[in-house]
Amino acid sequence: MSDASYEELRAKLNHKKQELTERLSRISANLRRGYEADSKERAKQLEDNEVVDALGNEARAEIAKISAALRRMDSGEYGNCVECGLPIEEGRLDAYPYADECIECAEFDERRRARE
Numbered sequence: 001m002s003d004a005s006y007e008e009l010r011a012k013l014n015h016k017k018q019e020l021t022e023r024l025s026r027i028s029a030n031l032r033r034g035y036e037a038d039s040k041e042r043a044k045q046l047e048d049n050e051v052v053d054a055l056g057n058e059a060r061a062e063i064a065k066i067s068a069a070l071r072r073m074d075s076g077e078y079g080n081c082v083e084c085g086l087p088i089e090e091g092r093l094d095a096y097p098y099a100d101e102c103i104e105c106a107e108f109d110e111r112r113r114a115r116e
């Protein structure tokens with residue numbers, strides 16, 4: 001990968017990370033408001049909070065993946081599969097820039113999870 005597209009990708013990942021961090025703080029603010037609701041509303045709001053919380057977890061998981069990808073960029077390991085060490089397919093990185101596994105390893109993991 002060229003230095004220019006590397007920097008571009010790093011900027012894109014940082015931007016995405018910031019977006020997710022902002023979304024996460026909005027989600028947290030909504031959650032806190034929910035807890036201040038009066039008791040009549042509380043059951044419904046706890047239900048909403050579960051949905052909001054799931055969204056929060058999703059955002060947190062994505063932030064963690066992006067942070068890991070940025071760390072791999074710094075250490076020069078970016079673009080190699082963490083499982084088998086082979087380069088990750090470029091098309092996969094285009095579609096999923098913080099992928100840490102090549103397609104074979106990712107599919108292997110998926111199959112393993114499906115069996116559990």
Ligand SMILES: [Zn+2]
Pocket residue numbers: 081082083084085086101102103104105106
């Ligand atoms: Zn692999």
